[in-house]
Amino acid sequence: MRTTELVSGFRQSAPYVNAHRGKTFVVMLGGEAIAQPGFRSIINDIALLNSLGIKIVLVYGARPQINQALQHAGLDAxxxxxxxxxxxxxxxxxxQVAGALQLDITARLSMSLSNTPMQGAQINVVSGNFVIAQPLGVDEGIDYCHSGRVRRIDVQGIRRQLDSNGMVLMGPIAASVTGESFNLTAEEIATQVAIKLKADKMIGFSADGGIISDDGDIIPELLPNDAEQVMQRLELQDCCCAASLAFLHAAISACRAGVPRCHLISHNADGALLQELFSRDGIGTQMVNESAEKLRPATIADIGGILDLIRPLEQQGLLVRRSREQLEMEIDYFVLIEKEGLVIGCAALYPFADEQVGEFACVAVHPDYRDADRGSVLLKYVIQQAKQRRYHTLFALTTRSIHWFLEHGFELATVEDLPAQKQQLYNYQRKSKVLALSLA
Incomplete structure (x- = not known):
């Protein structure tokens, strides 16, 4: 029986279902996303997250709806x-606009029609005075009037609702301690709530589906400092939609304040939220405090992952076959690149300390991740380790990747140039090319 795409996708998503259960996500649903035809699907997917045990705070905005209402009323923004x-x-x-949207979103989350994704869903949607506002006041002689900012967040009140399996819904209007109401931005509310709740993720939507690079591709991952540079460049170019820039600014603040990951995804692509959260590579841009890919020494627990990575290359004759027992004995020689629990790259530095020489060996990169030259990352790390051990030469044996090594500074050598112990083990049937890199 052939494995279907459904079964394969479900199996791949299972680790993320387990990882996300019980976590707190702040989802920022801008007015641009609410206005899209696919809004109903987005709500269904948010409801699905709730059914999987994820604690959801949903913050909605209304910028385009407000602008449209002002235009109809003949008022200037x-x-x-x-x-x-x-x-x-x-x-x-x-x-009026914010209140109407709150009722519409609550109604959508209350739907339980048969033959729909919401069938059987019973979501307790809770709104309240969880955000206390204060006025922005006057700046450079300009009175902001009823525009305000966050003064404090009722963290305990929000947590009580989330712990009771409720979904907390917040809009852009918040009350003050004086009994007044103020207009806030959804980005600020979402950011402050995520920070104060110590949320695991903050998620936003845009038309672009992420932050676009100069080449027109979605940037999959950004660190806060890099994101700040991108934001400044996009502001100068004026080529990015307001929703993307607003979220980018919010995500930088959230990440620097301790929110581990912020995701920006498309409100046009059906299922983008699920693809971003339940697949290894996602579909949008995520901002992280540290890269999702980790370069680190291997441990015994990584042997299964290393074997899964190198077995196909061994079967093709590109790598010398290593048994599990051999890997267990040599695991201290290995370094790997890990992403979301998957070993996507590995290499080994075999020591020949008496001759102050090291061997760069067992280089493998997962076929889905060969577009970012992770082999160079592994080589750079191994070179650093070899220099720390005061090796003067790093050598490698290869049958297929000769040009790659030459491009990275290696030079062709002979079997006689190998350490004596390695010469005795050299397989003359494979006729591997010998390459050497001077570390002096």
Whole structure:
């Protein structure tokens, strides 16, 4: 029986289902996403996360809906330093729009029709005064009127609802200690809630489906410092949608304050939320405090992953076959690149300490990850280790990758140039080429 795509995909997602269960996600649903035809599917997917035991705080925005309402009412949208000036007339409309969206989202999350993804779902959607606001006041002679910012978050109140399997829904309007209401940005609310809750993820949506590189591709991963440079460049080029830039700014703040990962995905691609969270490579851009790929020494626990990586290459005759027992004895020689628990690259540095020489061996990279030259990353690490041990030469044996080694500074050598012990083990039937790199 052939394994179907459904079975394969379900098996791949299983580790993420287990990893995400019980975690807290802050999902920022901008007004642009709400306005899309696929909004219903996004809500269904958010409900699915809830059914999988993920604690959801859903923060919605209403920027395009507010602008449209103002236009219909003949009112101008005024800004100062990219922040809306919310006068009395504007605020009346904003409250109407935000209130209507809250009711619409709650209704969508309450749907339980047969033959729909929401069938059997019973989600307790809770809204309340979890955010306390304060006015922005006056800046450079400009009165922001009813525009405000977050003063504090009722963390305990939110957690009580989440622990009771409720989904917390927050909009852009928040009350103050004086009994007034203020207009806030969804990005600020989502960021502050994620930080105060110590959320595991903050998730946002945009038309682009992520941050776009100069080559037109989605950047899969960014560190905060790199993201800041990208944001500055995009602002100058004025080529990125407002939703992407707003989320990028929010994600930088969240990551630097301790939120481990922030994801920006498409509100146009059906199922983007599920693909991002339940597949190894995702579909959008994630910002992380540290790279999801980790370069580290191997341990006994990694032997299974290393074997899965090198067995196909051994069967093709590209690598010399190593038994599990041999790997157990030599595991201290190995370094690997790990991503989401998968070994995607490995290499070994075999020592010939008496002759101050090392062998760069058993280099393998997962076929799905050969586009970022991870072999060079492994080589660089091994070279550093060899230099620390004061080796003067690093050599390698290969039958197929001669040019790769030459491009990385190796030179052709002979069997007689190998350490004596390695000369005795040289397989003349394989006729591997000998290459050497001077570390002096």
């Amino acid at each position: 005024s800004y100062h330093k990219r922040v809306r000036i919310t006068d009395d007339d504007t605020f009346q409309l904003i409250k």
